[in-house]
Amino acid sequence: MSLLTRILARGTLVLANSAGSLQRLQMRLLAGEIQDDMEHFEAYGFTSHPLPGAEGIAGFIGGDRSHGVMLVLGDRRYRLQSLAPGEVALYTDEGDKVHLKRGRVIDIETATLNIRASTAVNIETPVINQSGRIVSQGDQVAAGISQVQHVHGGVQGGNGQTGVPT
Secondary structure: OOHHHHHEEEEEEEEEEOOOOOEEEEEEOHHHOEEEEEEEOOOOOOOOOOOOOOEEEEEEHHHOOOOEEEEEEEOOOOOOOOOOOOOEEEEOOOOOEEEEEOOOEEEEEOOOOOOOOOOOOOOOOOOOOOOOOOOOOOOOEEOOEEOOOOOEOOOOOOOOOOOOEO
16 A cells, blocks of 8 residues: 555545544445544534535544544535535535525525524614515514504594504
8 A cells, every 4th residue: 555545545434423522434445444433523613414425535644544534525416516616505415505605695595494593683684575474473563663562543433444553
């Protein structure tokens, strides 16, 4: 085995264990070699649980094949294609994606989007475009007028119209 193949190897993921502080992988490397308990180093602020069949590059410090580390994992089966230069995306095998596009546009695609904020969600924009239903468990306040608590002035009996909310 050459020095380069002792230091670096391409492989395919067999199993992943993401329960610990560093993910542990079982990889199938050159000529069917199986490496168990390989540490997978991930970039700060990003983590994933790769699926069996993902491909990666393993490094063996000093050529010692008893302790390998996964330097990078990718999965060409689900990778988003044809991004413009400078674009960035996160994606899953189920088709979810967050795509940071050129022109400062961010597209999010998923079945259900949950946002949890302990204090507030603030949206500051001149226009909000919405289609579909809006479901709320609480009151909505527009221009200082509560949808639930507002009263109308100028109430008339019969088929007459009320005044605007006060």
